[in-house]
Amino acid sequence: MGMANKGLRLAAVGAVTALALAACGGGSSSSSDSSASGSAGSGEPTKGGTIYYLTNAEQFDQIDPQRIYTGEDLAFFNGTIYRTLTAYKFSQDAAEGTSLVPDLATDTGTVADGGKTWSFTLVDGATFQDGAAITCADVAYGVSRTFATDVITGGPTYAISMLDIPTAEDGSSAYKGPYTGEGQDLFDKAVTCSADGKTVTFHLNKPVPDFNYTTTLLAFSPVPKASDTGEKYGDAPVASGPYLIESNKNGKGGKMVLARNPKWDAASDTYRGAFPDNWEVDYGIDPKVIDQRTMTSSGNDETAINLGVEPEQLAVVFKSPTEANPEYAGRAISTLDPYVRYFAINTQKVPNLKIRQAIAVALDREALRKNAGGDFSGDYADGVIKPNMGQDYAPTGMWDTLLGQKIPDTGDPEYAKKLIAESGEAAPTITFDYPQSPTADKAAAIVVDSLGKAGITAKPNPIEPGQYYGVVFDPEKAHELINAGWGPDWPNASTIIPELFTPTGGFNLSQYDNPEYNTAVDAAKVELDRAKQAKMWQDLNTQAMKDVVVVPTRFGREQRMTGTKIGPVYLWPAYGSWPYGQMYAGQ
Amino acid sequence: MSAYVVRRVISMILLLLLLTFVVFVLFSLLPTDPARLTCGKSCTPEIIEANRHRLGLDLPVIQQYWEYLKGIFVGRTFAKDSPDPVVCSAPCLGYSFKRGEEVFVLIKEGFPATFWLALGAFVLWLAAGISVGVYAALRRGKWQDKTVMGISLAGYSLPSFFLGLMAIFFIVIRLQLLPYPSYVSPFENPTQFLQTMILPWIVLAILYAAFYMRLTRNQMLEVLGEDYIRTARAKGLPERIVIRKHALRAGLTPIVTAAGLDLAGLLGGAIITESIFSLPGIGSLAVNSVNDADLPLIVGITLVTATFIIVANLIVDLLYAVIDPRVRLT
Numbered sequence: 001m002g003m004a005n006k007g008l009r010l011a012a013v014g015a016v017t018a019l020a021l022a023a024c025g026g027g028s029s030s031s032s033d034s035s036a037s038g039s040a041g042s043g044e045p046t047k048g049g050t051i052y053y054l055t056n057a058e059q060f061d062q063i064d065p066q067r068i069y070t071g072e073d074l075a076f077f078n079g080t081i082y083r084t085l086t087a088y089k090f091s092q093d094a095a096e097g098t099s100l101v102p103d104l105a106t107d108t109g110t111v112a113d114g115g116k117t118w119s120f121t122l123v124d125g126a127t128f129q130d131g132a133a134i135t136c137a138d139v140a141y142g143v144s145r146t147f148a149t150d151v152i153t154g155g156p157t158y159a160i161s162m163l164d165i166p167t168a169e170d171g172s173s174a175y176k177g178p179y180t181g182e183g184q185d186l187f188d189k190a191v192t193c194s195a196d197g198k199t200v201t202f203h204l205n206k207p208v209p210d211f212n213y214t215t216t217l218l219a220f221s222p223v224p225k226a227s228d229t230g231e232k233y234g235d236a237p238v239a240s241g242p243y244l245i246e247s248n249k250n251g252k253g254g255k256m257v258l259a260r261n262p263k264w265d266a267a268s269d270t271y272r273g274a275f276p277d278n279w280e281v282d283y284g285i286d287p288k289v290i291d292q293r294t295m296t297s298s299g300n301d302e303t304a305i306n307l308g309v310e311p312e313q314l315a316v317v318f319k320s321p322t323e324a325n326p327e328y329a330g331r332a333i334s335t336l337d338p339y340v341r342y343f344a345i346n347t348q349k350v351p352n353l354k355i356r357q358a359i360a361v362a363l364d365r366e367a368l369r370k371n372a373g374g375d376f377s378g379d380y381a382d383g384v385i386k387p388n389m390g391q392d393y394a395p396t397g398m399w400d401t402l403l404g405q406k407i408p409d410t411g412d413p414e415y416a417k418k419l420i421a422e423s424g425e426a427a428p429t430i431t432f433d434y435p436q437s438p439t440a441d442k443a444a445a446i447v448v449d450s451l452g453k454a455g456i457t458a459k460p461n462p463i464e465p466g467q468y469y470g471v472v473f474d475p476e477k478a479h480e481l482i483n484a485g486w487g488p489d490w491p492n493a494s495t496i497i498p499e500l501f502t503p504t505g506g507f508n509l510s511q512y513d514n515p516e517y518n519t520a521v522d523a524a525k526v527e528l529d530r531a532k533q534a535k536m537w538q539d540l541n542t543q544a545m546k547d548v549v550v551v552p553t554r555f556g557r558e559q560r561m562t563g564t565k566i567g568p569v570y571l572w573p574a575y576g577s578w579p580y581g582q583m584y585a586g587q
Numbered sequence: 588m589s590a591y592v593v594r595r596v597i598s599m600i601l602l603l604l605l606l607t608f609v610v611f612v613l614f615s616l617l618p619t620d621p622a623r624l625t626c627g628k629s630c631t632p633e634i635i636e637a638n639r640h641r642l643g644l645d646l647p648v649i650q651q652y653w654e655y656l657k658g659i660f661v662g663r664t665f666a667k668d669s670p671d672p673v674v675c676s677a678p679c680l681g682y683s684f685k686r687g688e689e690v691f692v693l694i695k696e697g698f699p700a701t702f703w704l705a706l707g708a709f710v711l712w713l714a715a716g717i718s719v720g721v722y723a724a725l726r727r728g729k730w731q732d733k734t735v736m737g738i739s740l741a742g743y744s745l746p747s748f749f750l751g752l753m754a755i756f757f758i759v760i761r762l763q764l765l766p767y768p769s770y771v772s773p774f775e776n777p778t779q780f781l782q783t784m785i786l787p788w789i790v791l792a793i794l795y796a797a798f799y800m801r802l803t804r805n806q807m808l809e810v811l812g813e814d815y816i817r818t819a820r821a822k823g824l825p826e827r828i829v830i831r832k833h834a835l836r837a838g839l840t841p842i843v844t845a846a847g848l849d850l851a852g853l854l855g856g857a858i859i860t861e862s863i864f865s866l867p868g869i870g871s872l873a874v875n876s877v878n879d880a881d882l883p884l885i886v887g888i889t890l891v892t893a894t895f896i897i898v899a900n901l902i903v904d905l906l907y908a909v910i911d912p913r914v915r916l917t
Contacts, residue, residue: 058867058875149634170633231687251696252867253770253783282767284871286863288748289755293767296760 049585050278051566052304054293058284059250064234065218066145067155071338071487071575072307074218079272079580080258080279081239083222085109085120085139085200085215087271088491088574090582095390097573098491100212103271104134104222104240108212115207115528116164120215121199125268128224129239129261136193136200138222141178144187146219148177151231156489158214163190164205179230207526209533213490216574242266242274252284275584276303295328297563303585305566305578309559314376321375321557331569332561336388338487338576339556340381341372343432343447344509347549349480350430354423356548357403359430359481362416362454366409367446368553371439376559380409381552383541384486384500385493388573391534392493396542398552416454427455431479433472436462440483447481472509482509484550491574493537494525501544510549517543595901602897603890604656610889611655614882615648641666642684655681680890681883683876690887693872697856700770701868703780704787704860705853711792712799713846719796720803721835727808735800743797747790751863754786768864787864791857795849802845806838813837840911844903851899855892 053076062068065082078084085105091097100108105120112119126134145152146159149172165186166174175183192201204211214220227238239245243258258279266274285293291313293301309317309332317328324332343363345356365380372378382398399407405415420427432447434440444460451458461479463471472478486507488495498521499505503513517540524536544550558576562569565586572579622639639645642665643654654663658679665673665682675682680690719739723732758764765782773780810816811834819829856870869888876884907914 058871150637153634172633252861252865252871253700253768254867255769284865284867286865288752289863289865292752292756292760296756298760299763301760 045273045275045584046586047275049276049303050280051276051583051585052300053281054285054290054304054306055283056285056287058252062154062234063237065221066152068218069155072577075575075577076580078218080243081241082218083240084218084220086212087216090579092570094388094573098390115209116204118211119199119201123268125265127263129244129263131263134222134240135197138224139200140191141225142221142223143191144178147173147175148179151179156217156219162204162208164203165190209528210492210494213492242272254283256281272581294561294563302563302565304563307560309561331564333571334559335571336386337556337558339485340384340386340552341485341554342550342552344482344484344550346478346480346511348511352423352425354419355428358416358419358454360548360551361403361407362411362413362451363551364411364446364450365553368443371442371446378554378557381555383545383552384496385541386555389491392537394538396545398545402546411450413453429457430481431459431461432481433461433463433479434483435465435468484509497521497537497540498525501549512549599897599901606893607890610886611652614886680887683881683884685879685881690883694887694891697867697869697872700866701854701856704857704866705850707784707788708791709850711788712795716796716799717803720800721807724804724807739797739800742793747794747859750790751860754790770866787860791860802842807834810834810838837911840907843906847899847903851895854895
């Protein structure tokens with residue numbers, strides 16, 4: 001998912017720009033990174049009680065399962081009201097917490113035809129909140145809603161790009177979704193049900209070795225056709241998980257209350273703990289008041305959770321960017337989020353590698369990080385794959401060896417000048433595109449200043465945030481240096497490397513088109529051996545850094561906390577979220 | 588008098604029309620593309636164009652404005668030619684596709700909280716401000732005057748976010764004297780309503796009362812020095828009557844002006860106070876609409892707020908004649 005500016009939750013949840021919408025995916029904290037986390041509360045999971053989810057947001061972006069696309073919301077609704085075919089294991093370990101477990105399916109899927117056919121058999125006893133058994137038809141119907149792109153907006157569209165359904169002349173799918181029914185026979189051939197309605201089979205247009213990761217998305221969760229109200233389905237969705245929506249009132253002072261789903265059969269669901277009796281999402285609370293309440297932790301707030309700590313309280317709650325102060329130990333965490341921030345270098349406009357290297361070398365990354373909020377805002381990045389991606393991450397050596405010598409965090413203007421001299425070109429004049437905000441304006445000044453020391457003339461080009469990606473994706477309008485951020489849709493670098501560095505990717509701001517590289521990416525995409533695939537992503541990440549396709553600046557970090565009686569307290573690597581399905585309110 | 592009112596109402600309507608036009612044109616000149624905002628990450632140019640057409644954004648600005656204006660009186664239908672048209676009934680101030688709701692309905696939903704907040708605070712600050720102001724004026728230069736004015740200066744200087752956060756932290760979180768603010772209608776649950784509103788009323792009233800104390804005091808001092816007050820006293824009128832009927836009444840005029848405009852301004856939402864006390868009012872709605880670049884909603888709120896101020900202006904002018912017998916409206 002792309003993001004327009006530096007505020008994570010702000011960008012991902014609040015913001016405006018549809019492009020910055022999605023925050024799903026695979027952040028995580030390796031065990032070494034999570035010294036500030038741990039279990040509060042009574043240690044052992046307890047049934048009962050209410051967990052209060054305090055948020056400044058005044059509503060969920062989406063409640064309709066096919067339209068939810070932010071990481072926190074996917075985790076919350078998946079842990080409480082919607083079941084999916086497969087899901088991520090609850091664990092704070094980077095590798096384990098991004099590994100698959102079956103949920104609505106009996107296993108994590110059966111692959112055939114070299115990765116082009118995937119089947120999932122549904123568990124016995126799984127029902128909707130009205131008691132009706134969940135069948136293959138419900139899963140297929142849910143997936144089909146994705147295709148109604150004029151009604152079901154905002155959600156992931158992997159089904160459209162992956163299922164074996166022909167495209168119409170204008171490039172869109174020949175299937176237009178269940179509401180018009182146009183091309184329904186094509187969809188019915190791509191998603192088939194066994195005679196007993198127990199097994200759903202997806203026929204894909206090319207091998208997708210990690211398709212069972214795609215099926216963790218709520219876009220693949222079942223919807224009973226009879227209850228579908230189209231655009232308004234999110235107002236009264238049908239629950240398949242342990243909770244149902246008892247009431248929901250958006251806005252300040254409003255709340256969503258989840259109560260137990262009496263038809264949910266625990267025997268059919270070994271995945272969720274379903275510990276508290278109720279969940280209460282309290283909307284529209286001022287962030288400063290949320291901090292006061294969670295920190296004080298009295299009354300109901302003992303079992304409250306929040307999604308962020310305001311900058312002015314960071315030093316009160318945390319001793320360091322990885323460790324909480326003793327008073328808050330066990331209930332405050334500061335860990336890596338799913339995002340990598342970087343500057344894309346437009347390789348069409350800056351084709352000379354030496355010049356690209358000079359830009360990377362000259363940038364004062366320390367000043368940039370300080371401007372973004374210092375060490376609480378993140379660690380220095382050495383690539384576009386983060387350490388919390390598990391096996392796909394390996395250090396690239398970007399700042400140690402890749403650029404010819406060790407580069408200090410403050411940049412090395414002298415060495416940059418030398419690289420420009422070697423390039424055979426005059427010192428360049430470049431323009432820096434960025435979505436305007438007060439913080440970004442200061443960052444742009446740092447870019448201009450530090451590049452200037454190396455003789456590179458940089459011109460800042462602030463762009464209105466709502467327009468940002470519309471401009472920089474236009475090859476005519478994009479300039480040489482482009483501010484960007486990206487987080488994966490699920491913990492496989494197949495949602496990073498191909499998106500960022502190949503011409504068919506959706507986020508190739510660098511306009512990078514290297515035939516050799518493209519071939520290697522295609523090979524990695526269809527590699528079925530996950531360990532081998534991980535090594536390929538590591539190499540491709542290093543290769544892109546060596547070619548200075550982007551200048552990675554920061555592996556983002558985030559802080560959040562709970563009241564004194566919540567457990568377990570850790571950032572779930574799968575979505576960079578709370579592990580909702582496993583949380584309990586201590587008594 | 589009635590000719591005056593008719594004249595004022597006509598000019599008010601013209602002003603509002605002009606205002607809608609300026610606001611509308613201004614917002615249509617913004618570089619934000621509302622059609623782009625209607626769909627997510629996986630948006631294609633085709634979908635954007637389709638939505639642009641659905642929203643009527645492909646029409647010339649003047650025609651869009653005409654449609655908008657017409658919508659206020661007769662309602663309008665978006666996406667007429669799609670299988671799923673969106674009906675926005677009169678008075679249609681536009682449709683927020685971001686929120687899937689008519690702008691008028693959103694504002695109507697936000698209005699009660701803002702109204703009660705403004706009204707409660709208004710009553711408190713006027714009562715406190717005027718009575719203390721008169722008291723200080725009558726004890727001009729004495730220690731009571733100095734104390735009161737010192738306190739008012741302090742109150743005036745306290746930012747509402749600080750005062751509000753302190754109130755919540757000590758009274759609600761630490762001492763737990765009141766439950767967490769959760770707005771309900773006073774007709775639904777009067778107790779919870781009062782528990783929710785009492786702190787925001789006081790916080791807001793402290794800020795405004797400080798100003799009104801000073802204003803009232805200065806007005807009173809000025810009026811008390813007038814010749815007709817001396818005359819009234821010389822006639823042997825009791826001091827109580829002199830103060831109430833002669834001095835205060837004449838001194839009230841600028842206070843009424845200020846109060847009317849302050850109240851109207853508050854009806855457009857008290858942004859910080861609403862945020863801290865989780866009140867679902869127009870102020871919060873305005874902030875969110877700006878954050879979301881929800882253009883129809885921004886335009887709607889701007890219009891409604893401006894209408895309050897223009898109407899308040901008219902009412903204030905009419906009240907002059909009632910309060911101050913020296914004023915004749917012609």
